[in-house]
Amino acid sequence: MPEHQSRMSDRDPKAAKRAERQVVLLFMVSILGTIASLIFYFAFRPDGTTAGVRTSTLSLGLAMAFALLGIGLGAVHWAKALMSDHEKVDERHAIASDAETRQGAIAELTAGADDANIGRRGVLKGAMISALALFPLTIAVPLVSSVGGDWNVSKLKHTMWEPGTRLAIDPSGRPIKAADVTIGSVVHIIPDVEAAERETHEWITEKSKAIVLLVRLDPRDLKADQSPAGETWSYDGIVAFSKVCTHVGCPVALYEQQTHHLLCPCHQSTFDVADGAKVVFGPAKRPLPQLPITVDDEGYLVAQSDFHEPIGPSFWERLK
Template identity: 70%
Template structure:
């Protein structure tokens, strides 16, 4: 911009010509003529916009209150339907509260706040006292023009909406502080000595003779139909899922406990399906390399060498389920996993 040009005019300036006829400097188009809005010229329209904004903030308040009511009255009781209903109500009411604030703020800015354009010439890092005084005056004029000072109801509605919305997530967080903090449950699963391995999801027990070299099976503990229909089963199954693979026995380099006990049976090894990085299901098996891949972040484990990490962000092997065969030829667990399954937590850092 030319130093002597008035920024509020649209007159052209002389331009110099660069290579190939392209100008090196363009003329300043200036600031277009201000067009007043309907709310600037019609007091009724101004008041109508103010009422709409107040109603939007009020809707946000109602959404926040409804979210708190839904949180305390529709609590998950262990059933899928109740959990879905609680999640739906919390999501809808929080969305109404947040959208009310957002739409009201946008409408307020477009309809009531000052929309006059101001141009400040570029200057050194620190403006002169005169320029700073003008800038402060522009801000003061903008506040005065928006009518914030004389719109008490509007200010009250905005403050109420902004104050109530954080409660929609603060109350659930605070109320959960007194919840179940028994972390010992993370150390154990429902695998016990003698419990048969069964196919997931049918629950049919697995015989060692059913598996050929290279076979892969998704495994769960054998349980009664009544227990498998309960909500507790969903939680316990999530921790107990296992991937079973049959290898050539000579390919196995490590399948023993620290005490030297054998945890596999005739080349059949069983490891937790829960990745030790962030808990994704690990189920992509490559038969030639015996590598098991996590699809989330590409952590790779060697099934022939104690499921040790060979690539990726996981920092510890998959826990191994020690297995054996009972008198009827069915695969059974020797015991629970020797260490907690899944990613690390505050009392299980490695």
Template identity: 70%
Template sequence: MTPHDSEHGALVQADRFPDPGVHEHKPRLTDTDPRSAKRNERLIALLFVISALGTIASLWAYFAVRPDGTTEGVRLSTIALGVTMAISLFGIGIAAVQWAKTLMSNREYTEERHSSASSAEVREAVAVQFKEGAEDAGIARRPVLLGSVGLALALFPLTIAVPLVSSVGGDWNVSKFRHTIWGKGVRLAYDPSGRLIRAADLTIGSVAHVIPDVPAEERESHHWITEKAKAVVLLVRLDPRDLKRDHREGASHDGIVAYSKICTHVGCPVALYEQQTHHLLCPCHQSTFDIADGAKVVFGPAKRPLPQLPITVDDEGYLVAEDDFNEPIGPSYWERLK
């Protein structure tokens, strides 16, 4: 290619893609009608005030609507906190969007590229531009708007800070993770129905989500919800010949194995079972465990096998636990022995 061809190509490119420049500024209604601008200013201020009221309501909900130890109480407390915090946050967000679309300057500006090091003259020019932009947006002329946004932004962090501060000095007894309500003789029941499980009813390939059998009246207590979260189990029946030789002796019954559903990575529920490979997958980060080989990790970020629940059958043929899990459930934590 000759220099002439190169120059010709550059000219063709320049002709084909001309610089569009800055589009002509089209004034909005709020730019030309002071009454419209005033209405939007009041609307935005109202949204910020609603956000502030949502923050105050969330603080009231945190202290007044406390869980009373029942499922309904926990649900009511969670809903009250969630709704009031959502009002507080969405009030700020919607107000900010409305402010940007109706009152802030919407003019387009261009600036040619230059070296990153700016001269003193350029820095002074930028400061002047910022000042002019603020004047163009009319911020100084809207004290009600400034006051409402300051109120909303000042109060919103309390929705996070107050619960965090009030939790200092709470229950940090991590030894609770070492044990669950499983124990010798506790029967296995289907989750959530609570129906007991007979070993004879499970065929090879069967998978069941399992919880400890407790009296029906206890299932509505806050204590039961906490304990259930630690004690959830996945029960699988394999062909006994598929179990590896190093499988824990005495922990299974006729090919039926039970493992904690709580992933040892970050605690997600592990419940995706692949019958052909006997692999159990965690949907959060794809940690994969081999059920036929003591739930050892075969893929993913988890570092430890799933804890196993030793099981047997009682005189009536129902599956029962022989003991608690063979090790603490869930992710690793400090003071853990292994």
């Protein structure tokens, strides 16, 4: 074993006391972060606007970050500066130890605890226990307060797409014409709504279900151009599919032009756009739902209807 290098906190009682105060301060930061998160949770409730959601999320995130960071840094600094750091060697032996060996192990643990002066550092212990005890409130309070919320799962079966709704480019919201889409191009699509509506919290929630990826292929490359009922769901090689992966809901947005494959970046589920977005690789079990589209009198791309099946991952009341 190399020669043991003692720390300043081992040589200087003042340095040890200073390190102890630093650890206590870090645990106090965690306690204050927990208290702040509870205050922010009730003070900055989302008010239905994008700014309100942003403020609520930012304030909660920062407070919880300080609450958890204080615990982590405090524990690390305590271990580095105050706990025993003497090197020890244990010979490998059989799992079952005799009584004498077990007593020796207990004695070593007791000596390590005594060396760390845990028993004589009441303020430090109190700060650590308080921080650990209070931090779960940052998670428990929001969870408990959300009990009794909206559990209407029928909302998962429908999106805001309606017959005649124009397809608009995300995020600008500009309606798109079929003539604007060239073969091989990919466009991120959202429903066309008024600009004021796009600033509401409800719009953000509904948009997350209605996001679509629009791709134009050579019509000759389409293997599945029609719905199971025989209706045409594409327009001149333009197809639209839900961006919400049917595995766990990640956004599917990586398009391989040569293979016509859509790739989910989370778990590599791969879908064939030319064949009804069927799964060709990965953990997803269902094709991406297709949005039936056509054009209106002005040449703008519009939805024929909503998706004909729920988008995203399976859930308990899904029939297929």
